[in-house]
Amino acid sequence: MKNKKAVFFQAFESLPDPRCESRKSHELTEILFIAICTLLTGGRSFYDMEACGRGWYKWFKEHIKLKGGAPSHDTFNRVFQMIDPARFEECFRHWTDELREDLGREVVAVDGKTHRRTSSQAGSGALQVVNAWASENRLILGQLAVEPASNEIKAVPELLKTLLLKGCIVTADAINTQKQTVETIVSKEADYVLALKKNHPKVHEEVKLFMDELSEKEAAHVVTLDKGHGRLEERRYWQSEDIDWFEDRGQWAGLKSFGMVESHRETVDGVRQSERRYYISSLKFEPKVFAYAVREHWGIENKAHWSLDVIFGEDQSRARTRNAAKNLGTLRNIALNIVRTDKSKAPSLKNKMYRASLDQGLLVKWLRL
Numbered sequence: 001m002k003n004k005k006a007v008f009f010q011a012f013e014s015l016p017d018p019r020c021e022s023r024k025s026h027e028l029t030e031i032l033f034i035a036i037c038t039l040l041t042g043g044r045s046f047y048d049m050e051a052c053g054r055g056w057y058k059w060f061k062e063h064i065k066l067k068g069g070a071p072s073h074d075t076f077n078r079v080f081q082m083i084d085p086a087r088f089e090e091c092f093r094h095w096t097d098e099l100r101e102d103l104g105r106e107v108v109a110v111d112g113k114t115h116r117r118t119s120s121q122a123g124s125g126a127l128q129v130v131n132a133w134a135s136e137n138r139l140i141l142g143q144l145a146v147e148p149a150s151n152e153i154k155a156v157p158e159l160l161k162t163l164l165l166k167g168c169i170v171t172a173d174a175i176n177t178q179k180q181t182v183e184t185i186v187s188k189e190a191d192y193v194l195a196l197k198k199n200h201p202k203v204h205e206e207v208k209l210f211m212d213e214l215s216e217k218e219a220a221h222v223v224t225l226d227k228g229h230g231r232l233e234e235r236r237y238w239q240s241e242d243i244d245w246f247e248d249r250g251q252w253a254g255l256k257s258f259g260m261v262e263s264h265r266e267t268v269d270g271v272r273q274s275e276r277r278y279y280i281s282s283l284k285f286e287p288k289v290f291a292y293a294v295r296e297h298w299g300i301e302n303k304a305h306w307s308l309d310v311i312f313g314e315d316q317s318r319a320r321t322r323n324a325a326k327n328l329g330t331l332r333n334i335a336l337n338i339v340r341t342d343k344s345k346a347p348s349l350k351n352k353m354y355r356a357s358l359d360q361g362l363l364v365k366w367l368r369l
Helices: 004-013 028-040 046-055 057-061 073-082 085-099 116-120 152-161 179-187 201-217 287-297 299-310 322-340 349-358 360-367
Strands: 107-115 127-134 139-146 169-172 191-196 222-228 231-240 257-267 272-281
Touching: 004 028, 004 085, 028 046, 028 057, 028 073, 028 322, 028 360, 046 057, 046 073, 073 322, 085 139, 085 322, 107 116, 107 152, 107 287, 107 299, 127 152, 127 299, 127 322, 139 152, 139 322, 152 179, 169 287, 179 191, 191 201, 191 287, 201 231, 201 257, 201 272, 222 287, 231 287, 257 287, 272 287, 287 299, 299 322, 322 349, 322 360, 349 360
Parallel strands: 107 169, 169 191
Antiparallel strands: 107 127, 127 139, 191 272, 222 231, 231 257, 257 272
16 A cells, blocks of 8 residues: 555645636645545534634644645635536545555445535535445445436446446445446446345346245345344345346346345334345355345445534535535545544544544544655
8 A cells, every 4th residue: 555645645636726826825735635634623614624724723834835824714615616526536536546455355335325405505406426335445435426417327337437346246226226337337347236126116026026936945045133223133135046037137237146135123112124125136146245245235324424424514514516515525535534544443433533633643643744
């Protein structure tokens, strides 16, 4: 792995500065540096960035020039509106690729997310993005905004095209179980485990009938038992390579198997729930791998989206322009990835960030200054 300081600054020094040269008081990398330090220590807004720059001015001067003094909140706002979101996201992906370790057959989960407070923008709905989460590395690999005239289904293949996926297993909810998505995954030399629901009614019904019948003939191939959060949950997994009967198999690139998960939940107050979920996959008969991929998919909700909303306040962001909202989303992904590289035994990400707000030495360690 390369030195993280070199990787971080080299990656973002290549980002084009959209401002007029004669009107610049601060270098673009200086503004990004203060902004990322603000997020890493619990700040969220442009006002917080201004306060961080002023409060830690002497410390920042040890690492960047700041010839124009500490930037104002208006400067941060204006710059994040002007930065090209696509180029910023490209820099982020390259930087993340340098952090990412080769852990073999990694599960990469893809899912959509809405920035709810951005719906107040005049003439536009809430900003929607799709994220890709690497489960073993515990990193967000990339983000792509869904443009107003488009939708999540079209955005997912475009995001996947930009990622290093060779040897990985891509997972997604039923909305993104689409032929174009499957073709893109296979073209990237990756496998897939994709959920099936009634948005593909014929496929769903046929696979459901087949897997239900299989479960009556064979014991579950994998059984797991989880206890926690006030409930007990048993999951049973079946997988089958018998796909010759499926007339549409040629329309789904790389299709090799079907899968089913049967879950039984019981809460402490005795409430019981049961559910069956169905999948198509390019995996051969590998029940343990199939079960692992299904379970790891939920990491994008529990470890990525939850963290962005609860710890970084993404759902409450008041960025008023679409470009600023997109760029702040990328900045939060950068911050989340940095904090997750901390292998200390702190009880939570929030606690790690609080410690960084008290000890600038932790920022030095995280950013290799």
